[in-house]
Amino acid sequence: MEKQLVSLYQNLQKLAGLHRQLLDVVRLERQFIIQAHLNEIHNVTNMKQALVESVYQVESERLKLTSELAIYWKKPFYDLTLSNIIIHIQGVDPKGADQFRSTYNLLTILIQRITEQNQDNRLLIEKSLEHVHEMKKNILGEACQKSSPYTHQGQRTTNQAVSRIISQEA
Numbered sequence: 795m796e797k798q799l800v801s802l803y804q805n806l807q808k809l810a811g812l813h814r815q816l817l818d819v820v821r822l823e824r825q826f827i828i829q830a831h832l833n834e835i836h837n838v839t840n841m842k843q844a845l846v847e848s849v850y851q852v853e854s855e856r857l858k859l860t861s862e863l864a865i866y867w868k869k870p871f872y873d874l875t876l877s878n879i880i881i882h883i884q885g886v887d888p889k890g891a892d893q894f895r896s897t898y899n900l901l902t903i904l905i906q907r908i909t910e911q912n913q914d915n916r917l918l919i920e921k922s923l924e925h926v927h928e929m930k931k932n933i934l935g936e937a938c939q940k941s942s943p944y945t946h947q948g949q950r951t952t953n954q955a956v957s958r959i960i961s962q963e964a
Contacts, residue, residue: 798866799883799890802859806876806897808852813904816845820911827918
């Protein structure tokens, strides 16, 4: 049992390290979005994708280790969440349980911050796209309807605003 728990703890440490790197990358991504460095955004996106793939690999290893632990403890696999593992080893190995608990809390915080940063980056990009679309409308002259005194048939339009005096000097 000790061997499986040590392997599982090392696996969780790898996950925490990858999530730290991922948080740094999404923060860096925001800086490049603000600075509009397209090449850097592309590079950071590739780095982020590689880190996500690494997280999936380490997560699949964690699932394998957890299934081995489930067989060893003769418990259903779906019952062996990290919280349940901590509770299970608390009486036998309080120090190990604390290590697992701190890693679990760290992963929870990192995942939350990554999610928030990604959401913030997405909102920033959406706002930027809105501004780009508005600028495009302005350039193409579509921001406000053109007020032409004549229709395409050469008739005078009736919805023309009437001229009026704004101020009058005495």
